[in-house]
Amino acid sequence: MTLTLTDETPPKGFERLVRAEDPASGLRALICIHSTALGPAAGGCRMWNYARWDDARHDVQRLAEGMTYKNAMADLGLGGGKSVILGDAKRDKTPELFRAFGRAINALNGSYYTAEDVGTSPADIAQAATETPYAVGLEGGQYGSGDPSPFTAEGVFQCLRVGAKHVFGSEDLTGRQVLVQGLGHVGMSLAEKLHAAGAALIVTDIDQAALDRAARGLGATVIAPDQVFATQMDIFAPCALGAVLNDTTGPQLTAKLICGAANNQLAHPGIAGALHARGIRYLPDYVVNAGGIISVAGEIHKAGPGYRRDRLAGIAGRVDAMLTRAEQEDRNTTEIAADMVKEILASANRNVA
Incomplete structure (x- = not known):
C-alpha cells in the first residue's frame, strides 16, 4: 500500500x-x-x-x-x-x-x-x-439512488411554483414566459415539467439536437445563447454555467423571478442586493437544486422513496419561509437563506452541548 x-x-x-x-x-x-x-x-x-x-x-x-448550507436547508441530517x-x-x-x-x-x-x-x-x-461503504450515488441495489437529475429537476420545479406564488400571486404557470438556459439532463427535465404545467417555454443551449427536441416535443421557442438577456420573460431558470448573473447581465434581466439548477449563478454576492433593489426575487441555487443530494441522502440513510419525496417538499417549504421573511424584512434572499442556515447549525450545536 x-x-x-x-x-x-x-x-x-x-x-x-x-x-x-x-x-x-x-x-x-x-x-x-x-x-x-x-x-x-x-x-x-x-x-x-x-x-x-x-x-x-x-x-x-x-x-x-456550500454543501453544509445545502444539506442544512434540505434537512438531510448530514454535514458538509x-x-x-x-x-x-x-x-x-x-x-x-x-x-x-x-x-x-x-x-x-x-x-x-x-x-x-x-x-x-x-x-x-x-x-x-469496492474499497469503502462511504461511496454513494450508485446504480442498483435496494437503496441505490442512480441518476440524481430527475430529483434535482423536480425540486427546482416545486420551488419555482412557490416563487411564482409570491411574485405573481399564484402557482399557476399557464402562459407564464419561462426561459430555461441549458438543456442538459436537469434542464430538459425541468422544461418538460414546465411544458406540462402550461408555461410558455423559451429555451437556449449550444446543443442543436436538444433545442430541436424542445421545439418539436415541447413547443418551445428557441433563442440564441447571446439573446437571453434581451428576451422578455417572467421567470428565468439558469441550468447551465455559473456566474451567469453579473454586473452586465443583471441590469438587463427582464424576469421577476430567478429559479434554476445551475450552481453559483451570481458572479459575486453584491448581485443579490442589486436584483433585490430591482424587485427581482432570486431563489438561491444551493437551496433549490438540492434534489441530487436529497437522492444521495436517501441512499446514505437507507431510506425508502418517501424520504426523497418528503425532503423535496421540504425544500419548497423552506423557500416559502425564506421569501416570506425577505418580504417582511425587506432583505435579499441570499442574506435570509444564510441566516436560516446559521440558525439550523446553532440549534444543532446547542443540542449537542
Missing part, C-alpha cells in the same frame, strides 16, 4: 482538511470536511486539472462549505464536505486511481460520504465503493 494521508491545517470554521496521495495509482486528492454538526459530511468528488495544490484547496474548501482529485478527467482516470481514492475515504471512518460530481461518474464512484 502506497497510500498516504496527511492532515493539513484547515481554515477557521472548518473541521478537517486531508491530503491523500498514492504514487502507484497517481492519486492526488484533497478531502475537506466543513461541518458535521448535523451529521456525517456529504458531498461529491470533483476531478479537475488544477494547476496547483493551492487552487485545489481553495475550490474544495468553497465547495465543502467535498473532495477533489487533481487530474485530467479525460486522460488520467483509471480504476486503480478510484480504488485508491476509496481507500482514502474509508480511512475517515464514516465522517465523510462521497459521490459523483464534475469530472466523475457513477462508474468511477462504483470503483471507489
